[in-house]
Amino acid sequence: MQSSPDAVLVRGLVKTFGATRALDGLDLTVRTGEVHGFLGPNGAGKSTTIRILLGLLKADAGERVLLGGDPWTDASRLHRRLAYVPGDVSLWPNLTGGEVIDVLGRLRGGLDEARRADLLARFDLDPTKKVRTYSKGNRQKVALVAAFASDVELLLLDEPTAGLDPLMEEEFRECVLAERRAGRTVLLSSHILSEVEALCDRVSIIRAGRTVETGSLEQMRHLRGTAVTATTARPVAGLGTVAGIRDVVATDGRVTFTVEGETEAWDAALAALSRAGVLSMTSSPPTLEDLFLRHYGPDA
Amino acid sequence: MTAAPATRSATSPVTGGGTFTGTRPLLRLALRRDRVKLPVWLAAVAVFHLVSARSVLALYPEAHDRVRLAVTSAVSSVAVVFNGLVSGTSPGAAVMSQTLLPTTVAAGFMNYLLVARHTRQNEETGRQELLAAGVLGRRAALTAALLLALGADVVLCVLNLGVLVVAGLPAGPALLAAAAISVAGLVLGAVAGVTAQVWESTRAAAAAAGAVLAVAFGLRAYGDTAGELVRHGTAIRPGPGSRLSPLGWAELARPFDADQWRWLLPGLVLSMALAVVAFALVDRRDVGAGLFQPRTGRPRATAFLGTPVGLAWRLQRTSLTAWAAGLAVTGLATGAGASQADSLLGSSKETEQMIRDVAGGAGVSLADAYVGATFTFLGAVVAALGLLTVLRLHSEEADGHAEALLATGVGRVRWAMATVLVGLAAVLGALVVCGAVTGLAWSLTSDVGAGALWRVTSAALAQAPVALALTAFGLLAFGLAGRAAATVSWSLFAACVVLGPLGSLLGLPAAVVDLSPLAHSPAAPAVAASAGPQAVLCLVAVVLAGAGLGAFRRRDLDSR
Numbered sequence: 001m002q003s004s005p006d007a008v009l010v011r012g013l014v015k016t017f018g019a020t021r022a023l024d025g026l027d028l029t030v031r032t033g034e035v036h037g038f039l040g041p042n043g044a045g046k047s048t049t050i051r052i053l054l055g056l057l058k059a060d061a062g063e064r065v066l067l068g069g070d071p072w073t074d075a076s077r078l079h080r081r082l083a084y085v086p087g088d089v090s091l092w093p094n095l096t097g098g099e100v101i102d103v104l105g106r107l108r109g110g111l112d113e114a115r116r117a118d119l120l121a122r123f124d125l126d127p128t129k130k131v132r133t134y135s136k137g138n139r140q141k142v143a144l145v146a147a148f149a150s151d152v153e154l155l156l157l158d159e160p161t162a163g164l165d166p167l168m169e170e171e172f173r174e175c176v177l178a179e180r181r182a183g184r185t186v187l188l189s190s191h192i193l194s195e196v197e198a199l200c201d202r203v204s205i206i207r208a209g210r211t212v213e214t215g216s217l218e219q220m221r222h223l224r225g226t227a228v229t230a231t232t233a234r235p236v237a238g239l240g241t242v243a244g245i246r247d248v249v250a251t252d253g254r255v256t257f258t259v260e261g262e263t264e265a266w267d268a269a270l271a272a273l274s275r276a277g278v279l280s281m282t283s284s285p286p287t288l289e290d291l292f293l294r295h296y297g298p299d300a
Numbered sequence: 301m302t303a304a305p306a307t308r309s310a311t312s313p314v315t316g317g318g319t320f321t322g323t324r325p326l327l328r329l330a331l332r333r334d335r336v337k338l339p340v341w342l343a344a345v346a347v348f349h350l351v352s353a354r355s356v357l358a359l360y361p362e363a364h365d366r367v368r369l370a371v372t373s374a375v376s377s378v379a380v381v382f383n384g385l386v387s388g389t390s391p392g393a394a395v396m397s398q399t400l401l402p403t404t405v406a407a408g409f410m411n412y413l414l415v416a417r418h419t420r421q422n423e424e425t426g427r428q429e430l431l432a433a434g435v436l437g438r439r440a441a442l443t444a445a446l447l448l449a450l451g452a453d454v455v456l457c458v459l460n461l462g463v464l465v466v467a468g469l470p471a472g473p474a475l476l477a478a479a480a481i482s483v484a485g486l487v488l489g490a491v492a493g494v495t496a497q498v499w500e501s502t503r504a505a506a507a508a509a510g511a512v513l514a515v516a517f518g519l520r521a522y523g524d525t526a527g528e529l530v531r532h533g534t535a536i537r538p539g540p541g542s543r544l545s546p547l548g549w550a551e552l553a554r555p556f557d558a559d560q561w562r563w564l565l566p567g568l569v570l571s572m573a574l575a576v577v578a579f580a581l582v583d584r585r586d587v588g589a590g591l592f593q594p595r596t597g598r599p600r601a602t603a604f605l606g607t608p609v610g611l612a613w614r615l616q617r618t619s620l621t622a623w624a625a626g627l628a629v630t631g632l633a634t635g636a637g638a639s640q641a642d643s644l645l646g647s648s649k650e651t652e653q654m655i656r657d658v659a660g661g662a663g664v665s666l667a668d669a670y671v672g673a674t675f676t677f678l679g680a681v682v683a684a685l686g687l688l689t690v691l692r693l694h695s696e697e698a699d700g701h702a703e704a705l706l707a708t709g710v711g712r713v714r715w716a717m718a719t720v721l722v723g724l725a726a727v728l729g730a731l732v733v734c735g736a737v738t739g740l741a742w743s744l745t746s747d748v749g750a751g752a753l754w755r756v757t758s759a760a761l762a763q764a765p766v767a768l769a770l771t772a773f774g775l776l777a778f779g780l781a782g783r784a785a786a787t788v789s790w791s792l793f794a795a796c797v798v799l800g801p802l803g804s805l806l807g808l809p810a811a812v813v814d815l816s817p818l819a820h821s822p823a824a825p826a827v828a829a830s831a832g833p834q835a836v837l838c839l840v841a842v843v844l845a846g847a848g849l850g851a852f853r854r855r856d857l858d859s860r
Binding site: 051054055056057058075076077079080082083084086088089090091092093094095096098099100101102103104105106107108109126127128129130132133143156 | 424500501503594595596597598599600601605606607608611614615699700701703704705706707708709710711712714854855856857
């Protein structure tokens with residue numbers, strides 16, 4: 001079972017709550033050792049998928065393998081090899097943060113003491129305060145310290161940075177990168193695109209319980225193409241007919257278009273622009289925002 | 301001042317931006333939130349009052365019956381501590397000697413829980429922040445909560461008045477009794493208005509108000525028992541303790557006897573004074589803050605806390621300790637009562653008959669019958685404790701705490717079993733505490749000897765099977781019903797209480813009463829518990845618990 005190259009393998013996952021079909025044939029593959037971004041708007045089914053992977057919910061249909069085991073029947077055995085951070089952390093109000101970290105760590109099978117101390121300092125968390133008195137961000141830190149201080153193979157992080165300030169978000173990113181360097185696998189569910197862009201090797205985008213796209217960011221950028229905006233001395237001619245160039249819009253000496261093709265398309269585009277006399281030009285790779293808008297925007 | 305501009309400037313407040321602005325919508329919101337809880341509280345108090353009043357009037361129909369009731373109640377310190385002051389021999393006074401104190405305490409509970417719920421709880425959960433960011437005066441939340449309490453007390457007053465009149469008592473004194481109950485309740489509501497400003501957590505604020513209620517109870521218990529018997533022993537003139545207690549003030553009004561309306565005043569004045577203090581605190585403090593800095597705690601968990609059982613115990617140890625203390629006090633009273641049983645109960649044939657009806661035949665000593673009758677009620681009380689303890693599983697799931705734990709290496713059954721073990725220990729521990737203290741108090745206050753300790757403790761433990769069977773039903777509900785577990789369990793429990801211990805008082809047919817497991821609580825030590833039914837109840841407990849855990853293993857976790 002250890003030889004399985006994928007930490008998470010999900011095929012055709014279906015889950016219904018009454019009349020609501022929360023997951024509708026979702027696919028997800030997380031390779032061992034990668035940081036995998038799990039993107040989708042609120043209600044797309046990210047948390048439901050993670051809860052099924054944790055054995056908290058039972059799937060109605062579909063294949064699911066977690067660390068080589070069945071997430072429902074082998075739940076507690078598998079959980080010793082993973083750590084989970086929910087997006088909305090709810091903890092016991094009358095325990096201190098330090099106690100909660102220890103409880104969660106020990107029930108998982110142990111904590112790395114040095115890492116625990118380092119993480120408390122890093123996240124600037126006072127472990128003697130009762131959970132009741134923590135802000136949402138501090139509660140989130142408790143869960144993050146408990147997760148990162150445990151020696152596990154897989155981290156399931158469900159929108160883990162909700163409530164963290166930018167400095168702490170930066171600490172979080174460094175922790176995730178350190179996990180990747182240590183060879184651990186991370187599934188990071190998020191709707192913060194910059195976070196996913198900065199951290200993830202591959203991304204799965206889901207909507208309404210289905211996976212709409214999965215792959216590396218490079219592959220998706222390739223699919224999407226590069227957006228070019230130029231102002232020229234004379235009108236640009238001949239772009240509309242080039243294969244690999246689309247969405248050409250020309251107005252008052254300003255032209256925007258998208259290059260999707262390879263070398264020939266770029267050659268043709270730059271030639272046409274030079275003929276028109278370039279005054280200024282910008283070209284930008286698509287951000288994840290663009291990918292997101294393409295899948296979830298009004299014309300999707 | 302120039303005329304106000306037609307449009308609002310950025311700096312001028314919205315019209316009506318006083319400190320009470322928004323009270324009305326908040327009051328409506330509070331009514332909406334409490335649309336079930338509050339009517340249930342009110343109805344429960346009224347029904348208890350009606351049932352009790354009728355049974356007292358039926359048990360003591362003649363003047364000489366009521367004289368004996370008054371005299372025996374007044375000399376029994378146990379009766380005085382738990383039933384309150386004795387004030388004369390009229391039918392109404394006889395009812396009051398049994399119902400005034402319990403209903404007053406219930407009104408106090410209702411009020412302080414209500415006020416804490418609608419003040420500090422909103423702040424603790426962050427709801428108040430959202431509301432306060434709207435057009436809301438600083439005092440609106442407290443005002444709405446106190447007005448709701450006042451409204452509830454007025455309704456309670458009308459209900460109690462109706463109940464007493466329906467039971468056949470004169471309306472004037474009935475109004476005094478009802479008003480005295482409601483005024484005492486209002487005082488506790490105002491107390492919670494203050495404690496809610498002082499403590500940051502709802503639990504602490506409510507506990508502080510509860511402590512005030514306990515002190516008020518203790519003060520009047522001390523005052524009432526330290527008082528002197530007057531009017532040939534049919535009334536008590538209490539000591540000073542009772543004059544210092546809001547519960548004592550209700551007793552001192554002496555409805556259906558001296559009708560002292562002026563004893564309504566201290567409660568009204570104190571309520572207003574407390575409200576003034578609460579408002580002054582609201583004006584000075586930050587939203588969400590208390591007057592006490594919350595204490596810090598251990599930075600590391602103890603080794604025990606890092607286990608499922610350790611965590612389950614930690615989450616419930618405070619309330620379980622309080623239960624144990626309460627049951628120890630009950631044991632003290634029961635043991636002392638047993639020593640006096642022959643002299644006190646024997647003088648009232650009706651009471652003796654009632655005790656013997658519950659706890660079996662004429663062959664046993666009256667003291668044993670008295671202890672046995674008390675212990676059959678103990679079974680119901682401890683069943684409630686067991687249910688409360690295992691239903692923590694349900695609230696842990698609903699609060700999302702279970703999700704964090706079940707994502708660790710702890711499996712579902714192991715997680716649930718930890719709380720089941722704590723529940724089992726709670727039930728058995730509570731029975732041992734109550735039984736042992738009863739036996740100890742009995743052997744110390746009479747010549748029954750040290751043997752009573754063991755005999756009474758094992759008699760108390762005879763209640764374990766019935767309590768555990770009901771507790772296990774809570775597990776079944778948790779496993780099957782998920783979100784509805786608490787509602788289902790407590791409804792069944794209420795049905796069992798109504799059918800069982802109260803059923804015979806209500807005159808229900810025996811076949812119906814027998815449906816309740818509580819109707820089969822053995823009246824040990826008066827009647828030996830028979831092994832057969834006990835074994836069946838234990839088996840039922842095991843089967844229900846196993847079925848509940850099995851169902852929980854198979855279902856989805858209730859995610860928020």
